Amino acid sequence: MNEKTVALVTGANKGIGYEIAAGLGALGWRVGVGARDEGRRTAAVAALRAGGADAFAVPLDVTDDASAAAAADLLAERFGRLDVLVNNAAVTGGPGQEPTAVDLAQVRLAVETNVLGVIRVTNALLPLLRRSASPRIVNMSSGVGSLTLQSDPEASTGPISAAYAPSKSFLNAVTLQYAKELRGTGVLVNLACPGYCDTDLNGHQGTRTPAQGAAVAVRLAALPDGGPSGGFFNEDGPLPW
Ligand SMILES: NC(=O)c1ccc[n+]([C@@H]2O[C@H](COP(=O)([O-])OP(=O)(O)OC[C@H]3O[C@@H](n4cnc5c(N)ncnc54)[C@H](OP(=O)(O)O)[C@@H]3O)[C@@H](O)[C@H]2O)c1
Numbered sequence: 568m569n570e571k572t573v574a575l576v577t578g579a580n581k582g583i584g585y586e587i588a589a590g591l592g593a594l595g596w597r598v599g600v601g602a603r604d605e606g607r608r609t610a611a612v613a614a615l616r617a618g619g620a621d622a623f624a625v626p627l628d629v630t631d632d633a634s635a636a637a638a639a640d641l642l643a644e645r646f647g648r649l650d651v652l653v654n655n656a657a658v659t660g661g662p663g664q665e666p667t668a669v670d671l672a673q674v675r676l677a678v679e680t681n682v683l684g685v686i687r688v689t690n691a692l693l694p695l696l697r698r699s700a701s702p703r704i705v706n707m708s709s710g711v712g713s714l715t716l717q718s719d720p721e722a723s724t725g726p727i728s729a730a731y732a733p734s735k736s737f738l739n740a741v742t743l744q745y746a747k748e749l750r751g752t753g754v755l756v757n758l759a760c761p762g763y764c765d766t767d768l769n770g771h772q773g774t775r776t777p778a779q780g781a782a783v784a785v786r787l788a789a790l791p792d793g794g795p796s797g798g799f800f801n802e803d804g805p806l807p808w
Contacts, residue, residue, distance in 0.1 A: 571621070573646045574788065575599035575638070577629055577688060578656025580607040582766035583707070585615075586781035587653055591788060592620020597646070601627035601638065601656070601688075629656045629684030635691035648698035651788045654685040655707040659768060660730035669729040677730035682737045689745070696754060704745070704756040705787045708799065712736040715807035739799060739808065746797030755794055759784040760801040 574591045578584040580602035588598045592615055600615065600622050602608035608624050615622035625641055628634040642649050660677035663669070685706055696702040712735025716722040725732065738758070745756045761780025764773040773780075783802045799806045 572596040572650045573599070573642070573648065574651035574653065575601055575625060575642065575649060575692070576653040576655055577601040577627060577684075580604065580611040582768065583761050583764055583777045583780040583784070584653075584655040585611055586777040587655060587784045587788075588615055588622060589618060589620055589778070590781050590785035591651070591653075592618070592622055594785070594789060595621075596651070597621045597623065599623055599625040599638075599642065601625045601629075603628040603634070627656075627688070629654075629688050630679050632687060632691075635687050638688070639691045639695060642692070642695055647695075649692050649695040650699040650701065651703045651705070652689065652692050652696060653705045653707070653784055653788055654688060655784070656684060657681045657707065657734075657768070658731075660734075664726070664728040664730045666727070666729035673730040674733075677734040678737065681731070681734040682741060685738060686741060693754075697752070700753075701792055702754040703788050703790060704754065705784050706738055706742050706756070706758050707784060708738055708742075708758040708760055709735045710760050710762075710801065710806060712739050713799075713807055742799075743797050750796065753792065755790055755796040757787045757790070757796060758799040759787050760799070760806055762801060 574596050576588045579588040579600040591598045600612050612622045612624045625638050627638045658680045660673035711725045711732040716724050762775045764775045764777050764780035765771050
């Protein structure tokens with residue numbers, strides 16, 4: 568029996584995902600670095616290990632069924648279970664997302680990665696999560712996915728977006744359905760908003776560090792048994808839907 572907590576972070580080769588992996592590593596956990604590009608994956612694992620984290624590589628493209636299945640096989644073979652899944656990987660779909668002019672390919676890419684990718688990876692790994700004593704799922708969302716904030720003209724909700732922001736609203740809605748289905752099973756599933764962070768995703772316009780953005784996900788990944796499920800949180804507490 569392997570007593571160290573085993574976690575997987577998708578899109579962990581850079582940005583907030585990398586810092587989530589570092590944060591989970593600092594808890595003394597084994598952290599799988601889910602990343603689709605071999606070079607970026609290897610470099611991230613090496614950097615995390617150099618920083619003291621017990622990191623290992625997990626080849627994973629969240630848009631690919633076979634890749635998700637292979638990641639599950641890798642974890643099953645090495646550990647026989649998974650304790651924590653952080654669905655962090657996402658794309659914006661690219662610039663120019665006014666709904667009246669958006670290229671449907673942008674919407675498809677955002678939904679395929681940010682929503683279907685989360686369902687695909689979660690369902691591939693749920694059998695392993697169910698073998699954990701304290702399974703946790705953290706889905707990285709965003710305040711831009713809040714319909715309450717989007718319908719408030721005074722709120723700061725990013726650029727007009729027919730792909731990225733609605734993909735996060737969709738993710739929020741799907742996560743609530745997971746929480747409903749998994750209620751009473753011990754699997755806690757929550758949404759994290761990192762705030763506006765300095766990463767490639769926004770051309771480094773964000774004002775917070777990726778490590779600051781990672782903190783809420785690390786907290787939700789380490790929730791005690793009986794903790795909340797089906798919640799949407801940033802570091803200050805619950806966010807409006
Ligand atoms: N930055 C912000 O201000 C902000 C605000 C709110 C929410 N968020 C959310 O926080 C999370 C992390 O964002 P970030 O800012 O750190 O973005 P980022 O720096 O662009 O990193 C995104 C990560 O996702 C990976 N990824 C994208 N598509 C993938 C796929 N098909 N399969 C596997 N990995 C894939 C990328 O890998 P590659 O290197 O291979 O592309 C990269 O590792 C996202 O869910 C994002 O929506 C960010």
